[in-house]
Amino acid sequence: MNLEDEFAEHRGALVAHCYRMLGSLHDAEDAVQETYLRAWRGFADFEQRASVRTWxxxxxxxVCLNALQHSSRRMVPSALGAPGTDPDDLEAHALETPWLEPFPDVLLNADPAVVVGLRQSLRLAMVAALQHLPPRQRAVLILRDVLAWPASDVASLLETTTAAVNSSLQRARAELATLAPTEDQFSEPDEPVRRALLDRYAAAFETADLTALESLVTQDTRWEMPPIPTWFDGREDVLRLLASKLRPGVGWRLMVETSANGQPAFACYIRGRDGxxxxxxxxVLTLDKAGISAVLAFHRADLFPLFGLPIDRS
Known part of the structure; x- marks a missing residue:
């Protein structure tokens, strides 16, 4: 395998790595581009004491640590304040806020077993929690717990001691334990229950069937809509939001299934006056055994092409 092919082989995983660090797909793509530029320029000095992947x-x-010196952490609405209760009193789009972005699973371009192994570290709740950690602490946790690097290798990269890495990792794990769901909370329904749940949700959302939606979401479900800062917590308030915003009837909405962050997702299209x-x-949906426990609905048409989806459909 030549160098160019080897670089290409690692691209999806590198984008995922930078995404965990930065919380933004666009920033991650830029970081990987910069990574390859530096790698090409410095390959003559690469002594191959490590694999190309590790290098x-x-x-x-x-590159990510340098970028984080000049940027704010990526946010989700629920990190900014208390939930709203009035669907007719939504805050204006906060376009200046650095919002967390979703990650298209298709970009991994990896063996399905590899994708399954990466799912937990890419889940939206996990990536959102990582954003609360200081950049170097974030890097330590990702390198040690996601990529399974030895502490000595992380210390070499960060130009610090193994003891400092271990201490930083301990603090990062403790902080993450208060912010991120535990692994057993990622337990999704088994097939075919999962499949039926998603099919029912898509049909209910397309037709604004609130009775069906009520049966699908959990009692403590959460609905967030970046770049709208207002978010809703609990089945009653979420249903009140949907009742207010979903035009009833058939033919007004189209739900196209995709996947993001190792989670089921739907692209929602709205019929315009042009037909x-x-x-x-x-x-992006979060599922558990009881149903749909969270929906993070990114109100950004510019994300659709990143998932291989058109902006408009006839």
Missing amino acids: LYRIATR AFHAHSLQ
């Missing part, structure tokens, strides 16, 4: 991750981590369906929001 690329070292460069990418440094065509136009991109509205990308909904």
Whole structure:
């Protein structure tokens, strides 16, 4: 395998790594581009004491840490304040806020077993929690717990001691334990229950069937809509929001299934006055045994092409 092919082989995993660090797909793509530029320029000095993969991750981590010196952490609405209760009193789009972005699973371009192994570390709740950690602490946790690097290798990369890495990792794990769901909370329904749940949700949302939606969401479900800061917590308030915003009837909405962050997702299209369906929001669902426990609906049409989806559909 030539160098160019080897670089290409690692691209999806590198984008995922930078995404965990930065919380933004666009920033992650830029970081990987910068990583490859540095790698090409510095390959003559690469002594191959480590694999090309490890060498690329070292460069990418440094690029991300440098980027984080000049940026704010990525946010979700629920991190900004208390939930709303009035669907007719939504805050204006906060376009200046650095919002967390979803990650298209298709970008991994990896063996399905590899994708399954990466799911937990890419889940939206996990990536959102990582954003609360200081950048170097975030890097330590990702390198040690996601990529399984030895502490000595992480210390070498960060130009610190193994003891400092271990201490930083301990603090990061403790902080993450208060912010991120535990692994057993990621337990989704088994097939075919999961399949039926998603099919019922898509049909109910397309037709604004609130009775069906009520049966699908959990009592403590959460609905967030970046870049709208207002969010809703609990079945009653979420249903009140949907009742207010969903036009009833058939033919007004189209739900196209996709996947993001190792989670089921739907691209929601709204029929316009021209009769065509136009991109509205990308909904990433969190499932548990009881149903749909969270929906993060990104109201950004520009995300659709990243998932291989058109902006408009006839």
